[in-house]
Each structure stands twice: as C-alpha cells, then as structure tokens.
Amino acid sequence: MDLTFAWLLHKQELALRELxxxxxxxxxxxxxxxxxxATEFIQPESLVLTVGxxxxxxxxxxxxxxxxxxDAGAVAVGFGTGLTFDAVPEQVLDAARRRGIGVFEVPxxxxxISIVTAIHQEQRRRTQVEQQQLIDAQEHLTRSAIPGSLDMLASAAAELLDASVRITGPGAAPVAVAESAGYSAAVERGERMRSSTQRLVSGPQRPYSLQIRSHRRPPAALVRHCAGLADMLLARPAELRTARNELNAFALSARFGLGDSTALLPRGFDTPIDDSGLTRPVVITADRxxxxxxxxxxxxxxxxxxGHFLYATALDPVSMVVLVHPEHSGxxxxxxxxxxxxxVRVAVGRPVPAAELAEPHIRALKARCAVLALGGNALPGSSRASWLTEPAVAEALVAQRRELFGVLEAEDAARNTDYARTLSVFLQHGGQLAHTADALGVHRHTVRSRMARIQKLCGIDLSDPATFAEAFFAATAEV
Structure with a gap:
C-alpha cells in the first residue's frame, strides 16, 4: 500500500528534514x-535508508x-547523518536533483528501524481500515438484496461505488438501473469514465450481465460480491418461488376467510399431515x-x-410446539x-386430526414436560404422571400453585427479587443447590440464602419429602 512523503514528513517523532x-x-x-x-536488492518505489x-x-x-x-527504481533516500558523515554530502544532493530522487536527512x-516500523504500522492500519470498509460495504449490499429486489441492489451498489449500475437481460434489455449523484456530476464535468462488465452465471438461456461505469476504479471484490448477489436473485430456484406463492395464497385465504377454515396448514404444501389428516404434536421445553x-x-x-421443512412455533421463551408427520416416532x-x-424436555403426543388440534392438547403436553428432568422425555403410551392432566387434579394443583407462588410473586413485585423463579428452578432440579445455581446463573450461596427466605415466607419446609413433592407438582400446574 502506497504512502505519501507528506505523511512521512508529518511524523514529527521521526524528525526527518527534506533536502x-x-x-x-x-x-x-x-x-x-x-x-x-545494491541494484539487485532495491525494490521499486522504495525509500532507501543509508548512512553511506x-x-x-x-x-x-x-x-x-x-x-x-x-536505475533500480528507488524514489527517495533517507540519509543518516552524525555517524559516517556529519551532513548529507553534496554529491548525494547533486545526483538526487539530477535524477529526480528525494533526499531526507535522518538525525x-x-x-x-523506527522509520521502517512506523511505515509498516501505518500500512497495516490502512489495510485494516480498507478491509473493514469492504466488509461493511458487502454487508450493506447483502442487506439490500435480502428483500429480493434487483432495483434495491442496483441502487445500493451505485451509491457505494459512486457509479452507474445496470443489470441487463436478454437483448441487453435493462432489468435494473441506478446512478449515484457523484457519477452524474462527474459526467457533467466531462471526467474520463471506467467501465467493467460482469457476466452473471445464470445459465445459457439467461444471458444477464452487470455493467458498472464510474470515474473511479471500483474495488474488484465489491463488484464480484454485487454480481454474485444479482445472480442469486436472478437464478432463484423455481421451487422457492412456488413455496412463497403458496404461502401468499394461504395468507390471503386466512385473511379473507376463503377455503377450508379448519385446515391447520395449507394442503399442497409440504405439511406434516398424512392422507387421513393426522399430525403429531410435540412440546419441547428448556430452562434457558x-x-x-x-x-x-x-x-x-x-x-x-x-428434504422437509420445520413446523415449530414458540409458546414462550423456553418452550415450543413442533408438528411432525404421524409416522415420525418419538x-x-x-x-x-x-x-x-x-x-431440553420432550413430550411427544399421539397422532391427532389436524383440524381438531387445539390449545388443550398443547397444554397437556406442556404439563407432561413440567414433571420431567432435563434430558427426559415422555413418549406416546407412557403412563408417567398422566394423572396430572385429570381435571380434578389439575384444578387442585392450580389452587395450590396460586397459594404457594402468590406470596413469592408479590414479594418479587414489591422488592424486585426473583423468588418465584428460584423456587420453580429449585424444584425442577430436585432440590440440588449446585444445579439450580447453574441454571439461574448465580452462586450456590445465593441460591441457599434465597431458599431460606422462600421457605420462611411460605411457611414450608422443603426438606420434608411430602412437602417437596406437593410443591413440585404445584409448580407444574398451568394457571
């Protein structure tokens, strides 16, 4: 990377004097x-340092x-004085004037080494700045291409390159055209323009090209990046357009109440529904x-x-429901x-008609997750804790939860504590202080002091197995 002699002279700590x-x-x-x-060792456009x-x-x-x-291509000499010669010899100055070489006195x-180091550091700094500018420009072009608009890509490229950008198709017909204000002004001033054309790899039946015209030399890497983005937009796979069209059609049908309003997902799309209209719900929960x-x-x-799509949606920050094909086992x-x-914890449901899948199914699966340890799962046919979903039991657990956690939630609201969440995580981890601390991201002593305060507020002793079990199942209740 080239530097200027003006920059070198402005480095006051080097104390160079131009002769x-x-x-x-x-x-x-x-x-x-x-x-x-040293002719064979001299690099072109170099500043040669010597004491003679x-x-x-x-x-x-x-x-x-x-x-x-x-003759070797050097453009200047830095002559060190005070060691071999007290001043720069006249022979050096005369020859330098005759050959057009600069001479700088180095005290x-x-x-x-300080001069060489300063130059290397500045070149490295400028290279890093250029690289970051290129990365920022590439990211800007990528963001402009995300919506899928060639016009937006061309406009962004024109501003970044200060150029005229044209994307042409068959017969050189313009597909997208944009010009920057700087380019227009340069044209009016009659400045010389540079032109470059990039063929887009869209196939022989799609002869597209990217044409850039500017009064400056555009960075080749940025031009290639722009061409790659344009090519991806032009050569977008037909199946992606089909999928997008079907989603659009489904969205319109849902908005205007057209078609089968009971259908969970659009038929004709790659859905996890079999020929009988069945799908399998799965609920997955985590601590984080x-x-x-x-x-x-x-x-x-x-x-x-x-070759499938994922059908999943969040229930809250730490749980989600997933639909899979009925033949997809746990x-x-x-x-x-x-x-x-x-x-995570996983509860896999039985296949149910997609049209009948509703919130109670999801709530029941989430309740099954609540009684599992991390890494645990409840597969279809498992009878573990199935009684928790019985209406009478669920109602009793809800009442117990409100009584137990109501005190803690009130304390949290009044004093900005985190007692309700601490108790819930403590119960989920079987009363293990270390595991609870890891899950909460706090120190074990903090958990111990919180639990002591929680038991005092609620008037319970969680060291008693029956009390712990009662609190555990209450914590799993869906309010």
Whole structure:
C-alpha cells in the first residue's frame, strides 16, 4: 500500500528534514542498504535508508551510488547523518536533483528501524481500515438484496461505488438501473469514465450481465460480491418461488376467510399431515432460551437433510410446539435432536386430526414436560404422571400453585427479587443447590440464602419429602 512523503514528513517523532523534494508524491516501502552497488536488492518505489558507510573513504562515488538507486527504481533516500558523515554530502544532493530522487536527512538519534516500523504500522492500519470498509460495504449490499429486489441492489451498489449500475437481460434489455449523484456530476464535468462488465452465471438461456461505469476504479471484490448477489436473485430456484406463492395464497385465504377454515396448514404444501389428516404434536421445553434455540436448530437441520421443512412455533421463551408427520416416532425425533436432547424436555403426543388440534392438547403436553428432568422425555403410551392432566387434579394443583407462588410473586413485585423463579428452578432440579445455581446463573450461596427466605415466607419446609413433592407438582400446574 502506497504512502505519501507528506505523511512521512508529518511524523514529527521521526524528525526527518527534506533536502531534495522527490519527483513523485508516493512510495511503497522503506528498506536499509549499506552496499556500494545494491541494484539487485532495491525494490521499486522504495525509500532507501543509508548512512553511506561504504563510501566513508571515497565520498566522490556517492553520485554513482544515487544513480544505481534511481536505475533500480528507488524514489527517495533517507540519509543518516552524525555517524559516517556529519551532513548529507553534496554529491548525494547533486545526483538526487539530477535524477529526480528525494533526499531526507535522518538525525543520528533516529534509528532506521523506527522509520521502517512506523511505515509498516501505518500500512497495516490502512489495510485494516480498507478491509473493514469492504466488509461493511458487502454487508450493506447483502442487506439490500435480502428483500429480493434487483432495483434495491442496483441502487445500493451505485451509491457505494459512486457509479452507474445496470443489470441487463436478454437483448441487453435493462432489468435494473441506478446512478449515484457523484457519477452524474462527474459526467457533467466531462471526467474520463471506467467501465467493467460482469457476466452473471445464470445459465445459457439467461444471458444477464452487470455493467458498472464510474470515474473511479471500483474495488474488484465489491463488484464480484454485487454480481454474485444479482445472480442469486436472478437464478432463484423455481421451487422457492412456488413455496412463497403458496404461502401468499394461504395468507390471503386466512385473511379473507376463503377455503377450508379448519385446515391447520395449507394442503399442497409440504405439511406434516398424512392422507387421513393426522399430525403429531410435540412440546419441547428448556430452562434457558439458548438451549431451546439449539434444539430448534437441530430439528431444522434434520428436516432439511430429509428434504422437509420445520413446523415449530414458540409458546414462550423456553418452550415450543413442533408438528411432525404421524409416522415420525418419538425415537426419531430424539435422534434428530442429537446432543441438544440433553438440555431440553420432550413430550411427544399421539397422532391427532389436524383440524381438531387445539390449545388443550398443547397444554397437556406442556404439563407432561413440567414433571420431567432435563434430558427426559415422555413418549406416546407412557403412563408417567398422566394423572396430572385429570381435571380434578389439575384444578387442585392450580389452587395450590396460586397459594404457594402468590406470596413469592408479590414479594418479587414489591422488592424486585426473583423468588418465584428460584423456587420453580429449585424444584425442577430436585432440590440440588449446585444445579439450580447453574441454571439461574448465580452462586450456590445465593441460591441457599434465597431458599431460606422462600421457605420462611411460605411457611414450608422443603426438606420434608411430602412437602417437596406437593410443591413440585404445584409448580407444574398451568394457571
């Protein structure tokens, strides 16, 4: 990356003094050299640093030395004084003026390494800035393409590149066109324009191209990124458009009350419903939103691997309902969860008519999850705790929950504590202080002090197994 000599002179800590102005404003690197003839080692557009030690006994040859540097492509010399020569020799100055090479005096107190380091640091800083600017520009282009509009992509590209951007189709017909204000002004000033064309890989039957015209050289990486985004929008798979069209049709049908209002999902779409209209509901709960999100991602990956979509919706931040095909067993679903199964609770329901699936089915499955430990599951046919969903039992548990948690919720509201949630998590983890602390993200001593306060407020002793069980089942009740 090129730097300017003006920047170098403004680095006051380097204390450089310009004796002969260089014929060019820029240089690309700095290198040291103390050989009499280092032509083969000199890099083009370089600033050569030397103290002239090789010419201590014959300074008259310094003019020839400067000629060698100029022939090799050097654009300036940084001559160190106070070591070999007290001042920059006239032979150096005369030859430099004749060859158009700049000469800068470097005081003895300034080591050459400090100059080289300053240049490297500045080049690295500017490279990082350019890279970040490119990343930001690519992200901006990507965001403009997300809605699927070529016009928005072209407009964003025109502003970023300060250019005219055209996406053309068969017969060079314009598909999207945009121009920046800077480009229009440059055209009026009669500035020279640069043009580039990128063919879009849309297939032989879709001869599209991206044409960019600007008075500046656009970053090649940004042009390629823009072309890739345009190509993806043009070559969008037909099945995605079909799916989007069906969703649109379903949304309109639901809005205007058209079609079968009892249908849970649009038929004709890839739904988890068999020919008899049955679907299988599953409720998954967790202690933390992140664990639930990981479970959802695992199910989505498994569905994608089998060419299906995922049908899931959140019930609250730590629970969701999933619909799967009736033939999809509970064991299949647990396999799909993989390691994420250890961080959630899963209740798999029996196949039910999709038209009859309602909130009570989901509530019953959620209640079954509530009595499970993390990593536990309740599969169809399991009789574990099925009595919890009996109306009389459920009503009694709701009353007990209100009595027990009502005191804590009032305390939480009045004093901004977290007693109700602490008790719920404590019960779910079998009264284990360490596990409860991990789930809440607090210290074990904090949990111990909270539980002591909770038992005092509620007038209960959770060390008694019967009291603990009563509180546990009350905590699972759906109010």
């Amino acid at each position: 002969v102005a260089p014929s060019t404003k820029h240089f690309s690197l700095a290198q040291t050299n103390e050989l009499e003839d 030690i090789a010419f201590k006994n014959h300074p008259a040859d310094l003019g020839r030395y400067i000629d060698h540097l100029a 003895r107190r300034i080591p050459f 939103p992140r664990a639930l999100s990981q479970a959802r991602s695992a199910l989505d990956r498994a569905a994608e691997a089998h 064991a299949d679903l647990l396999d799909s969860l993989g390691p994420a199964a250890q961080r």
